[in-house]
Amino acid sequence: MSKEQSAIRTTYFSILSNAGLAIIKGLAGFLGNSYALIADAIESTTDVFSSILVLLGLTYAKRPADKNHPYGHGKIEPLITFIVVAFLVTSATVIAYESILHIQTPHKVPEPWTLLVLGGIIIWKEISFQIVIKKSKETNSSSLKADAWHHRSDAITSVMAFIGISIALIFKEGYETADDWAALFASVFILYNSYLIFRPALGEIMDEHVYDDLIEEIREKSLEVEGVLGTEKCFVRKAGMRYHVDLHAIVDSNITVKEGHEIAHKLKDYLREKLPDLGHVLIHIEPNEY
Missing domain, CATH: 1.20.1510.10 (Cation efflux protein transmembrane domain)
Known part of the structure; x- marks a missing residue:
């Protein structure tokens, strides 16, 4: 059910x-x-x-x-x-x-x-x-x-x-x-x-920031995905029974755009698999050095 x-x-x-x-x-x-x-x-x-x-x-x-x-x-x-x-x-x-x-x-x-x-x-x-x-x-x-x-x-x-x-x-x-x-x-x-x-x-x-525990869990799960070196900004807002997430993931700056895109998709799928309460998950890729 x-x-x-x-x-x-x-x-x-x-x-x-x-x-x-x-x-x-x-x-x-x-x-x-x-x-x-x-x-x-x-x-x-x-x-x-x-x-x-x-x-x-x-x-x-x-x-x-x-x-x-x-x-x-x-x-x-x-x-x-x-x-x-x-x-x-x-x-x-x-x-x-x-x-x-x-x-x-x-x-x-x-x-x-x-x-x-x-x-x-x-x-x-x-x-x-x-x-x-x-x-x-x-x-x-x-x-x-x-x-x-x-x-x-x-x-x-x-x-x-x-x-x-x-x-x-x-x-x-x-x-x-x-x-x-x-x-x-x-x-x-x-x-x-x-x-x-x-x-x-x-x-x-009002999309108030009251989801620190969930954000911490999202950060921890993100590091389990190959290619993700860390996380930066993470915003969560609730709509009904689901939590929508905007996450900045840090990756190797030397990889191609295509590889970064693939990591973002893997991360999104992994988070939604491990945290079934999540709704939309938007991943923004950040290089580990500028």
């Missing part, structure tokens, strides 16, 4: 998981008098739509390079990540606003059984996070990573809700709004996670 197919399959898992949990949380929150659970349901609902966007983005990103997109369509991924972050920020804002309204409005203490629902949700969302974040690392997908952090932020809001409802049940009168405060604090965590997701995607769009 290709990386693209693996990422798409993982996104289907996220969509089904979030849809199921949104229904469970919404019903439990309504029947159990817990706005923290309702806030959780709101976030899971936005997660469904954001996961659908991730799916569409991954499907588009796997399209092959064409005349208008010689480097492929991978840049759609960080753009989709920006939209996912917008969903997160929107849900956090709605949760915060509704929490403040509920804090100001007297209401019943949440039902004790809502804690059992939350306990199951927390465990499942953390498992979901681990599954999706593992796939995001395997596929180098920034949008899948954002989807994974949706699961983690959902788990965090559920933990906060669990704490809030526990306080309300233990201390009873006067602490009815504890789960509302929990939802409000959870919205802050969601905003913080939004920044953690947004920052790497911005770096990807």
Whole structure:
């Protein structure tokens, strides 16, 4: 299975998981008098739509390079990540606003059984996070990573809700709004996670230099190719799940242009064989003396 197919399959898992949990949380929150659970349901609902966007983005990103997109369509991924972050920020804002309204409005203490629902949700969302974040690392997908952090932020809001409802049940009168405060604090965590997701995607769009380990590996592998005496400049930029490389390779200044051309092709093929995550590899030949 290709990386693209693996990422798409993982996104289907996220969509089904979030849809199921949104229904469970919404019903439990309504029947159990817990706005923290309702806030959780709101976030899971936005997660469904954001996961659908991730799916569409991954499907588009796997399209092959064409005349208008010689480097492929991978840049759609960080753009989709920006939209996912917008969903997160929107849900956090709605949760915060509704929490403040509920804090100001007297209401019943949440039902004790809502804690059992939350306990199951927390465990499942953390498992979901681990599954999706593992796939995001395997596929180098920034949008899948954002989807994974949706699961983690959902788990965090559920933990906060669990704490809030526990306080309300233990201390009873006067602490009815504890789960509302929990939802409000959870919205802050969601905003913080939004920044953690947004920052790497911005770096990807801006071709930020953050690939020192990969560059070092490229330099080491280059020296294994016959005729390559060393390397000079090496630039890496990411597009989707692939890394595009511009590399200056040093060769003997006495060889012919044809021989230098052959070394460049061998180096390109060797790097793409040894480092399958590489996309376009552009080799510039430099003489070892002037």
